[in-house]
Each structure stands twice: as C-alpha cells, then as structure tokens.
Amino acid sequence: MTTFVNRHAASYYRPQQYVAPAAVPVQRPVPDVRDDYERWYTEGTPNNRMSLSLRSGILGEVAWALDRLCRLCHNDQFVFRSIPGLIDGLFDWPEWYATTGYKNWATGSPLFSPPRELAQKRRFALESLFVLRNASLNETNAYDLALHTHTMPFIFNTLLNLDGNKDENVEFTLYVLDIFQVLAPRMIIHSNLLPTQNPLPPILDILRTTTNRSMIISTLTALTTLLSNPSNVSQLATASPALAAAIRYLPLFTDIPLVDACLNYLYAHISHPPFARAFLLHSEMPSVLKLLASFILYEQNMFQESVSVDVTGTVHTASSTALYTKDHELTQEELDDLLEMAEPQRCYEWMKCMFVAKPEGELTQVDFWNLYKDTFTEHAEKNGLLVASDVIKNVNHVFPQAQAMVLQGPIQKFVVRGVDRRKEATTIERFKCQWGRGQCPEAAFQASTELYDHLLEHHVTLEGTESACLWAACPQKNLPKAQLRFHVLTHLSTNHSLQKHPSQSDTITLPLGGGAYHPVADPTSRPVPPLRSTVINYTRPKTDPSSPALTTLLIIRILYRTSFASADAAPRADAEHFGFPGAVEDTSDLEDGSDELPGGDDKEGEMQGRKAFIGVRKLLENINIQDSVLMSWVEEMVDMGLTGSVLAASP
Numbered sequence: 106m107t108t109f110v111n112r113h114a115a116s117y118y119r120p121q122q123y124v125a126p127a128a129v130p131v132q133r134p135v136p137d138v139r140d141d142y143e144r145w146y147t148e149g150t151p152n153n154r155m156s157l158s159l160r161s162g163i164l165g166e167v168a169w170a171l172d173r174l175c176r177l178c179h180n181d182q183f184v185f186r187s188i189p190g191l192i193d194g195l196f197d198w199p200e201w202y203a204t205t206g207y208k209n210w211a212t213g214s215p216l217f218s219p220p221r222e223l224a225q226k227r228r229f230a231l232e233s234l235f236v237l238r239n240a241s242l243n244e245t246n247a248y249d250l251a252l253h254t255h256t257m258p259f260i261f262n263t264l265l266n267l268d269g270n271k272d273e274n275v276e277f278t279l280y281v282l283d284i285f286q287v288l289a290p291r292m293i294i295h296s297n298l299l300p301t302q303n304p305l306p307p308i309l310d311i312l313r314t315t316t317n318r319s320m321i322i323s324t325l326t327a328l329t330t331l332l333s334n335p336s337n338v339s340q341l342a343t344a345s346p347a348l349a350a351a352i353r354y355l356p357l358f359t360d361i362p363l364v365d366a367c368l369n370y371l372y373a374h375i376s377h378p379p380f381a382r383a384f385l386l387h388s389e390m391p392s393v394l395k396l397l398a399s400f401i402l403y404e405q406n407m408f409q410e411s412v413s414v415d416v417t418g419t420v421h422t423a424s425s426t427a428l429y430t431k432d433h434e435l436t437q438e439e440l441d442d443l444l445e446m447a448e449p450q451r452c453y454e455w456m457k458c459m460f461v462a463k464p465e466g467e468l469t470q471v472d473f474w475n476l477y478k479d480t481f482t483e484h485a486e487k488n489g490l491l492v493a494s495d496v497i498k499n500v501n502h503v504f505p506q507a508q509a510m511v512l513q514g515p516i517q518k519f520v521v522r523g524v525d526r527r528k529e530a531t532t533i534e535r536f537k538c539q540w541g542r543g544q545c546p547e548a549a550f551q552a553s554t555e556l557y558d559h560l561l562e563h564h565v566t567l568e569g570t571e572s573a574c575l576w577a578a579c580p581q582k583n584l585p586k587a588q589l590r591f592h593v594l595t596h597l598s599t600n601h602s603l604q605k606h607p608s609q610s611d612t613i614t615l616p617l618g619g620g621a622y623h624p625v626a627d628p629t630s631r632p633v634p635p636l637r638s639t640v641i642n643y644t645r646p647k648t649d650p651s652s653p654a655l656t657t658l659l660i661i662r663i664l665y666r667t668s669f670a671s672a673d674a675a676p677r678a679d680a681e682h683f684g685f686p687g688a689v690e691d692t693s694d695l696e697d698g699s700d701e702l703p704g705g706d707d708k709e710g711e712m713q714g715r716k717a718f719i720g721v722r723k724l725l726e727n728i729n730i731q732d733s734v735l736m737s738w739v740e741e742m743v744d745m746g747l748t749g750s751v752l753a754a755s756p
Contacts (some may be wrong), residue, residue, distance in 0.1 A: 129621060143322040149187040159194035164225060167198075167462055171232040178239040185249045195233045202230035202277065203262040210273045212665070227273075232281040235511055241287045251288050257302075260285055264307035270315055278311070289330040294337050298689030305331070305340055313346040318363060325351065329373045341374060343383045348374055352389050353397050357405045363654045368400075372660050381667040385710030391717040394664065397657045398724035404654040405729065410647040411412045417639045421615040433459060433527035435480065448491050455480065456503045459527060470497050470509060473521060500524065535598040539577040540564045553597045560593050599663040646731040658735060667743050668714025722746030 155173055158166035177183050185192050209223055214247045219227070221363050240246040252258050260281055286302065294303060305328075310325040331337055342348075351367040351374075358364060371393075373379040377528075384390060418547040435443075439458055443451050459476065460468075474493040491499075500507050500521050507523035536556045538545040539563075550556045564575070565586070570590055576579040576596045584592055652659070678724055730736045735740040 109348050122290070135223060149189070149190045149305065153188050153191075156188050156190045156194055160190065160197065164222075164229075170194075171229060171236070175232055176238045178236045181243060183240055183246075184243065185246050192237075192253055193255070195237055197261060198226065198230040198233045199237075199263070199277075200255065200259050202227060203259060203266055203353065206230065206590065207274065209368060210271070231276060231280070234277060238280045238283045241284050242432050247287045250284070251291055254289065256284075260288075261301055261304065262437060264304055264311075265301060269320060270313040270317075275317060275320065276388055279319055281325055282308075282320075282327050284325075286330050288335060292331060292337075293334065294331070295672065296339065311345050312350050318360075321354065322363055322366045325370045329366070329369045335375050338377055341377065341380055343380065343387075345374075352393055355393065355400075358400055361653060364400065365656070368653055368656045372656055372663075375660060375663050375667075378667070381663055381712050382707050384665060385714040386662070386706065389513075390664075391720060394661065394717045394721050395724065396662050397661050398721045398728070399656050400657050401650070401728055402724065404651050404657075405646070408646055408648050409410075409644040409729070410643050411642065414641045414643075415639070417637075418635060420637055422612040422634060423425070423615055425526075431529055433529050435459070440480075443481075444487065448487055449495065449502075451488065452477065452491055452499045453497060453503050456499065460504070460524045461527050463525040464504060464506070464523060467520050467522050468524060470519040473497060473500065474565060487651075501625070531660055536613065538564075539596070542575060543577050553599065556597060557594070561590065565593060567588055597678050621660050629737060632673070645731055649731055650735075655735075658730075658738065661742070662738055664714060665745070668718060669709050670710055670747060718742060718746050 128250065129314050135276060139160055154545070155170045159174075161167065206223075208220075237250070250348055263278065263281045267274045269275065276662040292304075294305060300306070308324050308327060311320060315321060315324070325347065334342060348364050349371055352372045354363055355367050355371075375384050387393075404440055435455075435458060443455055443458075446454060450535060455477065472494075474496055478490065478497050481488075497509050500509065507520050507521055509519070510519040536550040536553060538550075538559060540560065543566075547559060550559065561573055563571075571583045571585055573593055574584060576593060581592060614637055616632040616634040649655075691743065725739055725746065728739050730739065
C-alpha cells in the first residue's frame with residue numbers, strides 16, 4: 106500500500122491575503138405599479154388577452170376589454186401597433202352600428218327603454234369609437250388609422266346612414282367627426298368621386314339642419330380642416346351652408362369655442378382670393394366686418410390693464426377764508442388760574458401763556474415789564490408784584506435760549522432776544538369794518554346794512570370832492586365822493602353766506618406761486634389756475650391677443666387687401682402708362698390671372714368693401730394691440746378708412 110504524502114500542505118489553508126469574490130447581485134423584476142397597467146394583458150403579442158376578448162363575441166369578455174381600453178386610451182404611450190389586431194377589433198362594433206344597428210332605433214324611440222342586449226351592443230360601439238377617437242390624437246395612431254382599410258368606409262357609412270339630429274346618434278356622430286378631423290388634412294376630394302365616397306354633402310347637410318352646439322362646432326372644424334387643403338379648393342362655394350352657418354353664429358361672443366370654429370371656417374373660406382372677392386359682394390359683408398371688429402374689442406378688454414400716471418405739477422393754494430393774526434390776550438379763565446398762584450410761579454406761567462420761543466424774535470424789556478404790570482396791578486393786594494429786574498431775569502428761567510441785552514446805537518435799547526408774543530390766527534369777521542387799512546376800532550356789526558351805515562357816517566363823509574378807498578388793501582384812488590359811496594359796497598359781504606358743496610375744498614388754487622398774482626388791475630386777465638390733481642388714466646394691452654382675436658384680425662386684413670387691391674396694383678402693358686408711353690412689360694407671370702386688374706363685379710366688390718371699412722373706422726380706432734407689426738396693420742386700415750370714400754368714388 107502506498108502512502109500519499111502532501112508535499113505542499115500550506116496550500117490547504119487560506120492565505121492571509123485571500124480576498125473573497127464579490128457577490129453578484131440578483132436582478133429581480135421590479136413590479137410595475139403604474140395605474141391601469143397589467144402586464145399580462147398589455148403585452149404586444151398576437152394572443153393578447155384584450156385583443157382576443159374584444160373579438161371573441163362573448164359579451165362579458167368584450168365589456169371587460171373595452172373597460173380596460175377606455176382607461177388606457179388616455180395615455181400618450183398607448184399605440185395601436187403594439188397590440189396586433191386591436192384596430193380590427195375596435196372597428197367591429199362601430200361598423201355593426203353604422204350599417205345595421207342604427208336601424209333598431211329607426212322606428213319608435215327606444216332610447217330610454219331599449220332591450221338590454223341591444224343597449225349593451227350600442228354601448229360597445231360607443232366605447233370602441235371613444236377609444237379610437239382618443240387614440241387618434243396620437244400621431245402614430247392617426248397614421249395607422251389613415252392607412253387602415255376600414256376607416257374611410259366606416260366614416261362614409263356613418264355620415265350617409267345615420268341621422269345626426271337624432272338624440273341616439275348624436276354621440277356616435279360626434280366621435281366619427283372627431284376622427285374625421287384627424288384624417289381630413291390627408292384627404293383629397295376629386296370631382297369624379299362617387300357620392301358614397303364624398304363626405305362633404307352629408308356634413309353640410311348636418312350643419313344645415315342641426316341645432317346642437319357640439320355638432321355645429323365639430324362640423325365646422327371638420328370642414329375647415331378639409332378645405333384648408335389647397336387641393337380641395339374646388340369644393341368651396343360662394344353660397345355654402347357652412348358660410349351661412351358661420352355668419353349666423355358669429356355674434357355669440359360669449360361662446361368662444363363656437364365663435365372660434367366660425368372664425369376658422371371664415372378664414373379658410375376667404376383665404377382664397379376668388380372667394381374673398383366674391384365675399385365682398387355678399388349682402389352680409391358689412392355686418393360681418395362690424396362683428397369682426399367688435400369681437401376684437403370684446404376680447405381686448407380681457408387682455409388690458411389700467412394705468413394711472415400722475416402729472417400734477419406744483420400747486421399753490423390759499424385759504425378761501427381771509428385770516429389775520431393778532432397778539433394773544435389772556436382769557437378770563439387763564440387769568441383766574443394765574444391769580445391763584447404765588448410769585449415767582451405766577452410770573453413763570455404768565456410768560457408761558459403770553460410768549461413763545463422764537464430765535465429771531467425780539468421784545469423790549471420795557472414791553473415785558475409793562476405787560477406784566479398791566480396784567481397784575483389791579484390784583485396786587487392779593488399777591489404782590491415782582492420788580493422789573495426780577496421779571497427780566499425770569500425770562501431766562503422760562504426760555505433758556507432767550508438773552509437780555511443792550512443794543513448800542515444813537516439811543517441804547519434794552520431788549521430780550523429769542524422770544525416773541527404768542528400769535529392767534531383769526532378769521533376776519535364778515536361785518537368788521539376794515540377802513541383805515543384795517544385799523545378801525547369798531548366791533549363787528551350784525552349785518553351788512555349796519556356796516557354800510559357806519560361807513561357813510563364815519564368814513565365816507567370826507568370833505569372834498571375826491572377821496573381814496575381806505576378799505577384794507579384796496580388800491581382805488583381819487584374816486585369822486587358819489588362814486589366812492591357805491592364803490593364801498595363791493596367790499597361788503599352778503600347777509601347770507603353761500604353754502605359750500607361737501608366736496609368743495611376750504612382752499613383755493615392760485616395760478617402762480619407767491620402772492621404776485623393779486624391784486625391785478627383787470628381780474629379777468631388773471632391766468633387760469635392749474636388743476637389740483639392731474640391724473641392721466643388709460644388702458645394698455647398687457648399681453649398679445651387671444652388666438653380667436655388674431656384669426657379675426659387676419660380675416661379683416663384679407664378683406665382690406667382685397668377691397669383696396671386695385672389701388673395697389675401696378676399698371677399693365679395693356680393699360681395706360683402715363684409718362685412712359687413706350688414701356689413694355691413681361692406678362693409671362695400673369696398666365697394664372699392671380700394679379701389681374703379687377704373686372705366689373707370685382708370693381709363693385711371693391712367699392713362695397715371700401716364703404717364697409719369706412720363704416721368700421723371708428724371701431725378700428727379703438728383697437729389696441731401690443732405687437733407693433735399687428736398694430737401697424739390696424740393703423741393702415743384706419744388711415745385708409747379716412748380716404749376710402751375718395752377711392753370708392755373713383756372709376
């Protein structure tokens with residue numbers, strides 16, 4: 106027996122530098138928790154549960170599949186081609202209803218009490234169309250629908266067989282029209298098409314007879330999309346029911362979706378020059394133009410802001426009541442309070458009542474002493490008077506900034522600087538005599554007649570034949586005595602003062618600063634005073650107009666250019682060349698007749714259009730648009746409206 110000897114025993118042990126291999130993470134599928142997502146029925150395989158259930162014919166399975174699809178079709182990622190056979194299954198029930206199912210509602214009115222199975226099948230048709238309509242908004246799905254063989258025959262059968270005015274067919278027809286709007290840009294209507302393959306007649310018939318708002322919007326939108334294709338211009342007509350409907354519903358400004366559909370069709374109709382010229386001869390053209398301008402103004406109010414700019418300058422005012430100032434005199438109440446005090450406190454309080462601090466003020470020391478002595482001499486038996494020196498010293502106690510000093514000069518003057526008499530602003534009494542430049546000592550009278558008698562008795566009876574008027578600051582001089590007696594009446598107030606309006610201010614506005622404005626020799630030549638407050642209020646657009654308003658402006662612009670086409674057209678070789686008799690022009694670019702001078706009917710249309718623009722000039726003047734280019738269009742039309750009458754009258 107041979108014994109095995111391990112010559113490398115160390116290899117059986119883990120070395121110290123050994124590094125364990127990194128653990129490989131296990132990739133586990135993460136559950137998809139998105140709403141309305143179930144992996145087992147959204148797989149893109151031919152045996153997809155929804156697709157098979159939809160085509161199984163088992164009503165319960167069909168209901169289950171359509172319930173899931175109605176929720177899935179709102180997702181932008183829902184694509185028909187990801188589930189094979191789905192489009193075919195979605196067309197089954199709508200095609201049944203458009204060819205056979207609608208006949209069950211042709212007799213009677215089973216809308217509110219139909220057989221259960223029939224109502225369920227009708228619901229399947231509506232839900233299938235609902236899925237097709239929502240999914241068609243996706244460009245990929247719209248392309249698949251356009252190429253599918255069932256799409257256009259189904260649309261034609263629906264438009265030809267179903268009466269869109271019946272309640273049971275309205276929803277179905279609306280879904281079909283919505284799908285048709287997606288496919289219409291790719292559709293070309295040839296003149297040799299069979300009636301069963303031309304969607305225009307049934308759509309126009311629906312628009313002519315329906316009163317359903319949603320149906321009107323859908324049909325107008327479908328026609329706009331279809332006729333916007335230049336290849337379908339031949340299908341336009343000057344007396345189209347669609348044009349009449351667009352004009353009929355245009356005044357409903359508050360219904361913006363409906364008005365927008367009408368405006369879009371009008372724009373598609375008159376975008377082609379022949380139909381724009383024909384529209385100028387339409388009997389409703391002037392009214393339509395006014396409605397278009399009015400609609401822009403209606404929309405404009407929603408996109409404007411009010412702006413206020415205060416441009417008020419410097420305003421000088423004066424009190425409407427004449428005031429004068431006088432020295433303050435002690436009231437009886439103040440005097441009684443002072444008599445109860447002892448000196449020197451009484452002197453302190455007396456100075457506070459009679460004087461105020463004033464840096465540039467100045468009073469003589471004699472005036473201080475005399476005022477004090479005259480006030481309290483009669484009451485000296487109760488409290489003795491201070492001597493003059495103590496009174497002057499007390500001034501610094503009450504008014505620290507005041508100083509008693511001696512002013513040198515030819516005559517020395519002892520003054521107290523830094524104080525002044527307390528003043529009172531008093532309204533000039535209406536019946537106070539102001540003769541002698543306001544120095545008449547008589548008290549105020551009770552009426553103007555008493556004041557006038559006083560003037561005649563004491564002042565106007567002056568000797569001599571002439572005299573100056575001494576009333577206050579009156580500048581009249583050398584007035585005859587008889588005339589002076591009448592002149593003083595101009596200074597007297599009426600017995601009854603005029604009542605002011607509650608909003609009237611107590612001050613008056615002066616035309617100029619300072620007092621140089623008054624008096625003047627001729628008061629009527631005084632400058633007019635400025636306004637107290639001058640605020641300019643105006644509105645301005647804060648954003649660009651809405652889409653319907655811009656469409657309206659484009660329509661107006663097209664009508665304007667069509668109305669004034671001959672005014673902008675250059676002379677041609679067969680026309681009169683004033684000043685250039687030998688000019689020869691190349692007419693090879695006029696083979697299509699797109700720029701020919703207007704004929705008889707076109708000339709009449711231009712005249713009608715110019716008259717209409719003259720009629721709406723006032724409305725156009727009120728349009729205000731933020732964009733400068735668009736605003737220049739409006740200004741051009743307004744300017745041409747001023748001279749349009751001359752152009753309209755020209756041959």
